[in-house]
Amino acid sequence: MHELSIAIDIVDIATREAAKENATKINKVDIEVGTLSGVVIEALETAMTEAIRDTMLEGSHISIHEIPAMARCKVCRHEFKIDDWLALCPECGSPENEVIQGRELRLKTLEVT
Amino acid sequence: MCGTCGCSDQEGGVTIRRPGDPDHIHHHQHSDGGHDHGSHSHGHGSHSHGHGSHSHNHGSHSHGHDHHHDEGQPAGHTHHDAGREIRVEQDILSRNNLLAERNRGYLEAKNITGLNFVSSPGAGKTTLLELTIRTLKADLDFYVIEGDQQSMNDADRIDATGVPVIQINTGSGCHLDASMVNRGLRQLDPASGSILLIENVGNLVCPALFDLGEHRTIVIISVTEGDDKPVKYPTIFRNADICIVNKIDLLPYVSFDVAKTREYAQRINPHLQFFETSATTGEGMEEWYEWLKAERTNSRS
Ligand SMILES: Nc1nc2c(ncn2[C@@H]2O[C@H](COP(=O)(O)OP(=O)(O)OP(=O)(O)O)[C@@H](O)[C@H]2O)c(=O)[nH]1
Ligand SMILES: [Mg+2]
Ligand SMILES: [Zn+2]
Ligand SMILES: [Zn+2]
Numbered sequence: 001m002h003e004l005s006i007a008i009d010i011v012d013i014a015t016r017e018a019a020k021e022n023a024t025k026i027n028k029v030d031i032e033v034g035t036l037s038g039v040v041i042e043a044l045e046t047a048m049t050e051a052i053r054d055t056m057l058e059g060s061h062i063s064i065h066e067i068p069a070m071a072r073c074k075v076c077r078h079e080f081k082i083d084d085w086l087a088l089c090p091e092c093g094s095p096e097n098e099v100i101q102g103r104e105l106r107l108k109t110l111e112v113t
Numbered sequence: 114m115c116g117t118c119g120c121s122d123q124e125g126g127v128t129i130r131r132p133g134d135p136d137h138i139h140h141h142q143h144s145d146g147g148h149d150h151g152s153h154s155h156g157h158g159s160h161s162h163g164h165g166s167h168s169h170n171h172g173s174h175s176h177g178h179d180h181h182h183d184e185g186q187p188a189g190h191t192h193h194d195a196g197r198e199i200r201v202e203q204d205i206l207s208r209n210n211l212l213a214e215r216n217r218g219y220l221e222a223k224n225i226t227g228l229n230f231v232s233s234p235g236a237g238k239t240t241l242l243e244l245t246i247r248t249l250k251a252d253l254d255f256y257v258i259e260g261d262q263q264s265m266n267d268a269d270r271i272d273a274t275g276v277p278v279i280q281i282n283t284g285s286g287c288h289l290d291a292s293m294v295n296r297g298l299r300q301l302d303p304a305s306g307s308i309l310l311i312e313n314v315g316n317l318v319c320p321a322l323f324d325l326g327e328h329r330t331i332v333i334i335s336v337t338e339g340d341d342k343p344v345k346y347p348t349i350f351r352n353a354d355i356c357i358v359n360k361i362d363l364l365p366y367v368s369f370d371v372a373k374t375r376e377y378a379q380r381i382n383p384h385l386q387f388f389e390t391s392a393t394t395g396e397g398m399e400e401w402y403e404w405l406k407a408e409r410t411n412s413r414s
Binding site: 002006010012013014018023025027031036037039084085095109111112113 | 196197198199200201202203204205206208209286287288290318319321322323344347348350351377380381382
């Protein structure tokens with residue numbers, strides 16, 4: 001389950017960034033996960049519970065925000081929400097589009113003391 | 114526990130061995146409770162492994178899914194003290210990506226072509242590599258990194274073809290990552306001008322997220338596993354360069370619509386190039402060999 005190695009990477013990045021700011025405790029973590037990122041949010045939540053044990057993040061509030069995937073039609077430039085890579089443009093029916101949002105896997109902010 | 118190696122139990126640890134190596138070489142240092150993946154590409158910081166004494170479980174209170182912030186003061190939830198905010202804005206995979214770029218740089222400096230083979234378990238990765246190596250080893254210089262959770266089986270099969278091979282056992286990990294390949298490369302020490310074949314752990318999900326530093330990703334699907342694979346595992350098809358449909362000798366016995374697979378896959382990734390092969394009869398392998406030789410020639414600049 002790759003969510004666990006991703007959770008551990010989140011803990012690593014957060015710990016390092018917090019240490020740079022001389023923080024001793026991380027109270028809150030904001031993470032963005034796109035629906036096309038390949039990460040399952042429920043699995044990441046479970047993995048985070050495991051990964052934060054005995055770290056500065058123990059007991060912190062983990063906030064995972066799902067970013068809906070959006071595509072832009074290459075034919076008519078219409079922008080629309082998509083659920084997978086196979087979506088057709090709702091305006092003109094073209095399968096040619098570029099994904100403009102939804103691949104995110106980002107550690108946004110930390111709240112520390 | 115560590116997701117890369119799951120080394121809360123020793124057997125789950127990542128190991129790298131050559132065929133014929135005496136024993137399990139453990140690359141962890143468990144003694145100090147710290148964590149060392151050998152290459153030091155990712156220190157695990159304060160992450161430790163003992164689980165025994167922890168009866169409490171601070172859950173990760175995940176909200177979200179609905180894309181709005183949880184900044185208010187939900188009833189019954191004592192909100193955190195006004196702490197300082199740090200804007201990190203970091204791609205979580207950035208460290209793997211960085212190390213993957215280092216691997217790519219190493220390969221390019223030595224003019225080595227790196228190929229990453231991904232598929233479901235049993236699609237025929239090792240069989241295809243064996244036949245490819247046996248057929249082309251007089252013309253091309255091959256080095257192989259084998260990735261599996263356990264066992265030396267695949268490395269032993271490659272070893273029998275006579276080319277240098279190293280086995281990475283990921284333990285409970287379900288994919289190779291750039292740091293494992295980095296360590297593998299150091300041990301394998303491939304010669305300049307060679308082709309590095311990396312067989313990833315049989316899995317169509319996570320290898321899509323972990324760049325190893327390869328030049329091309331090759332996804333193999335076999336005709337026994339259903340023609341809707343691209344629809345079910347779009348991310349890997351999106352990121353691949355080549356798709357090999359293997360076990361075509363079995364087409365008469367299964368209902369697998371090659372044209373349909375191609376159509377799905379090319380809608381997900383219009384640049385995907387297709388080969389249809391049987392790694393047991395050799396059918397269709399010629400075109401694949403031509404591609405491989407051309408790939409090598411093109412990088413010889
Ligand atoms: N009929 C047929 N069988 C094949 C073909 N290619 C591989 N096989 C068989 O499929 C089985 C699995 O092949 P492997 O090469 O071990 O598959 P793999 O993808 O390396 O498997 P893992 O490393 O376990 O993920 C073996 O029994 C092979 O003989 C093929 O083209 N046709
Ligand atoms: Mg294999
Ligand atoms: Zn359109
Ligand atoms: Zn994985």
